[in-house]
Amino acid sequence: MCGITGIIQFGTSPSSMYAPLERMNQALAHRGPDDEGIWVEGPVALGHRRLSIIDLSSAGHQPMQSPDGRYVLVFNGEIYNFRTLKAELKDYPFRSGSDTEVILAAYAQWGIDCLKKLNGMYALALWDRQEQTLLLARDHLGIKPLYLYEAPQQILFASEVRSLLASGMVPRKINPAGISDYLRYQTVHAPQTMVQGVRMLEPGHYLLLSMDGRVEERAYWQPLGTTVPANKLDLASARQKVREALLTTIERQMIADVPFGAFLSGGIDSSSIVALMSQVSTTAVKTFSVTFAEEAFSEAPFARMIAEKYQTEHHEIRLSPDDFLHTIPRALQAMDHVSGDGPNTYIVAGATRKAGIKMALSGLGGDELFAGYPIFGRSKSLERLGWLNVLPVGLRQILAGVLAQSSSKVAIRKVAEVLGLPQIEPYGAYPLSRQSWPEMTIAQLAPGLEKTPNAVAAILEIIQALPGFDAAPLLSKISAAEMSTYMQNILLRDSDQMSMAHALEVRVPFLDHELVDLVMGISDAVKLPGAGPKPLLVAAMGEWLPDAIVNRPKMGFTLPYELWMKGALREFCAGHLAQLGERPFFAAAALQKLWQDFLRGHPGVKWSHLWSLVVLDEWLENNGLH
Known part of the structure; x- marks a missing residue:
């Protein structure tokens, strides 16, 4: 497990890339305290910070070159089936016991198809000195991150956004689409990020860049991308x-x-x-x-x-x-x-x-994976309510409006929004399941941004077009939606950044x-x-x-954030909300009203929603975005 960095830059001397790459590497020191390395040649500069897990010797140092010098690799992650693959690659002159070297051997043998053989979590960059191509790839489920910044005559990539910003080559500008996405879902969904011009390589995808300007970006795996013949299993x-x-x-x-x-x-x-x-x-x-x-x-x-x-x-x-x-x-x-x-x-x-x-x-x-969230049961229930579609859309929308006005509770408003959909069905209703604020509130907090396309809906359209979608069971469709949205962009991202902060x-x-x-x-x-x-x-x-674990009672403990925000963290929260109101895209009056409503105990204002805004301003401040 490590951190990787890289710069591809045309028309400049290789020496000009050393300083920004060193800054990028230093910004990832927490991810890899055991070793570091830099490799620069022609238009390509590769950097690496190492956390030694497999083969702790210096033979696992990166950037790693193949014995013939043709390939150079930087890699973050673990390949769990590296020993099995190594046994298949008998003709390769291995010099280490690392999984990193197995990737080099696999690429030399199978090219890009080697990605389909890798079982693990990873983000990698592999430079082919002979063909003058750079391969960037990310693991199947998006466990390990990889961020890109593309500009005329240059591309930068890194395991963290902060590393890209540390280069001094990436403008520190806020992405308005990231703001609207964050207001809806308390995260920014790949490929977008909160930084304008910075994107994530999507899970299960690779990007092949040729120095003659050709770019190929494709998915090599997606959930429901192939029909798995297991539906008849009892x-x-x-x-x-x-x-x-x-x-x-x-x-x-x-x-x-x-x-x-x-x-x-x-x-x-x-x-x-x-x-x-x-x-x-x-x-x-x-x-x-x-x-x-x-x-x-x-x-x-x-x-x-x-x-x-x-x-x-x-x-x-x-x-x-x-x-x-x-x-x-x-x-x-x-x-x-x-x-x-x-x-x-x-x-x-x-x-x-x-x-x-x-x-x-x-x-x-x-x-x-195993349908553990309430959304799975609700989806099956919603599937049984398909008969509501016999009602005219206009009538359902009138009923939805009445229901929405009857309560300030988020759950009631979501039910109203589902009722008002053109077609009531579980997959189409999914984007509402994890949405924090309704569009009306987003319009008040950030006027105009409510018109930005819904990122979750866009992801679901991509999943719906996959060859295995129509044959898949409903719960698997919901699993694919959960994995591609909430899991990848909140759970896995938080797991990576918070654990790697401690190496x-x-x-x-x-x-x-x-x-x-x-x-x-x-x-x-x-x-x-x-x-x-x-x-x-x-x-x-x-x-x-x-059985005692399976049938255990649900635990109701939550940290007292609401009390903290009205007590020990009150000044911290008030300051950040006031500062957020001075930033582009936000309406100061709406933010202050929300804050005052929260302090007065208004039932329609959840502490978690306000806290997400406080965290947003803190993050923007820490990273100098404007």
Whole structure:
């Protein structure tokens, strides 16, 4: 796990790229404290910061060249099947035990098609000195980020936005489309970012740049991009196949040459990961849990239950709300790209790293893959309400207007918006599911930006055009939507930036693309046959998952942000909201009204929505955007 940087610049001497590349590399020092390297030749400059996980020797140094000198690679991530691929590449003169060198060998053998053979999380840049081409690629599910800035005669790329800004070659201007997207969803969806001119290479995509000016950008994998022939599996067969796939995935992802462990909350997902790790590990698994003094809300007993069952080396990180409060400034400073969430991950990752762990497995992705969120059940219910489409659209829209005026609650307003859609159906209604503010409020806060196209709707149109979409079960369509929006652009981004702030690598076994392909093809009747959380995953885990974990009560603990924002953080919030009102695109009067309504306890103003605006201004200030 590392950080990568690069500059492609025409018409200048190579020496002019050293200084900006060094600044870019230095901005990523937290991602790779173990080693650094720079390689410059002709129009290409490549940089790397290393966090050593596999092959800790100097043989794993990057940028790495192939033995014949033709290829030069910088790579961030891990290739879990590198040993299997290495066995296939018998004729390559390997000089190290690293997964990085396997990528060089695979590209030399198979070209771009090697991306389809890689199983892992990665962002990479590979320069072909003979063909004068640069390949940029990102892993299937978008676990590792890669940001690009393109201008006449130059392209810059890096693992973080801050690295691009540190080059001094990227204008620090706000992207208005990013503002509207953030107001809707508390994030900015790829390929857009909050910085004008900076974009993300999308998950499962590659970009091949030739020095003669040709550019090829394509997807090599997408969820539902191929029809997986698993729809006829019954529960018993699906259970067995999923169990086998999970064990294979865990076994691959436990390969490391450093101490590692797992996050353990005591929920179904993290408990499953620890149970699976215990099946293949020859030593006690190290587990880490955050616990709270408020016993009524603490998950500690459930985490301890799993730790005791599998005899793990368990570590409890006992925190109070004040611990979070005091950590918030550092967490916001660590935020590479603005997000409405993230401090929780920052704290857990920091404590895990202090315990001497450099790599940890996480249960992230389990809800998206195994239909764990309420949106999955609601989608099936909405599917059964298709009869409402017999009502004239005009009549439904009138009813929607009346309903919207009847309550200030966000949930009621969302129901009204669904009712007023031209066609009531689950997939079409999805963009409303995670939207924070209705368009009317966005128009008040940032006049004119409500007309910006909805990024989630645009992503769903792309998914809908995939060859496997029509044959896919409804729940798999919702999974694809969740993975391509909320998961990629909030959960994975926060996991990466907050863990790498502490130089901690986080692996996410539920997002193995082979496992995803399998589960996405399983029918709704098998995946969600009735009541109970994630029944397919629970069935696959069988005796490895205690009933007490499956049937545990839902925990209601939330940090007291609302009290903080009216108390210890009041001045901080008020200052940032006032400053945000002076920035382009925002209406100061609307922001102040929102703030005053919040202080008065208006039921239609949620603390999380206001906090996201405070975080936005803090991020804009920290990065000098205007």
